[in-house]
Amino acid sequence: MDMDKVDQIIDKHNCEASSLIQVLLDIQGANNWLPKEALDRVAERLQVPLTRIQHIATFYKAFSVVPKGRHGVHICLGTACHVRGASRILDTVQDITGLNPGETDLDLKFSLETVNCLGCCALGPVMEVDGKVYGKMAPAKIADALKNYD
Numbered sequence: 478m479d480m481d482k483v484d485q486i487i488d489k490h491n492c493e494a495s496s497l498i499q500v501l502l503d504i505q506g507a508n509n510w511l512p513k514e515a516l517d518r519v520a521e522r523l524q525v526p527l528t529r530i531q532h533i534a535t536f537y538k539a540f541s542v543v544p545k546g547r548h549g550v551h552i553c554l555g556t557a558c559h560v561r562g563a564s565r566i567l568d569t570v571q572d573i574t575g576l577n578p579g580e581t582d583l584d585l586k587f588s589l590e591t592v593n594c595l596g597c598c599a600l601g602p603v604m605e606v607d608g609k610v611y612g613k614m615a616p617a618k619i620a621d622a623l624k625n626y627d
């Protein structure tokens with residue numbers, strides 16, 4: 478990650494230790510994950526111990542300390558989606574991307590996760606990519622949907 482960008486984010490928050498979480502959220506938003514060198518820079522400039530930053534970065538689900546793909550794919554395995562064939566949706570996404578849940582591909586294109594409910598059960602089975610919901614999903618429609626992302 479470009480350290481100038483990290484510095485800009487820190488400057489935007491006036492280098493305040495009290496803005497630590499907001500600084501981390503902005504870095505996460507700009508880069509999709511929190512690289513070690515970015516955390517080192519935040520620790521140094523905000524004068525916050527690195528151990529405290531690491532604790533926050535690994536505790537909150539909003540943060541990732543490992544590389545994430547440019548596109549987050551979520552497959553719902555909640556009850557309503559499960560009874561409508563969610564496992565076949567997951568199998569097909571796994572076949573197409575080569576990923577297991579929790580993994581990111583080497584091109585950092587997709588990160589695949591399973592979730593327990595996306596709050597739109599009537600549309601099940603549901604796949605969500607970058608916040609866009611694909612409802613009433615069928616295995617045959619998945620390749621076409623994923624083609625829209627690069």
Ligand code: FES
Nearest residue numbers: 553555558595598
């Ligand atoms: S169970 Fe899948 S959206 Fe609710």
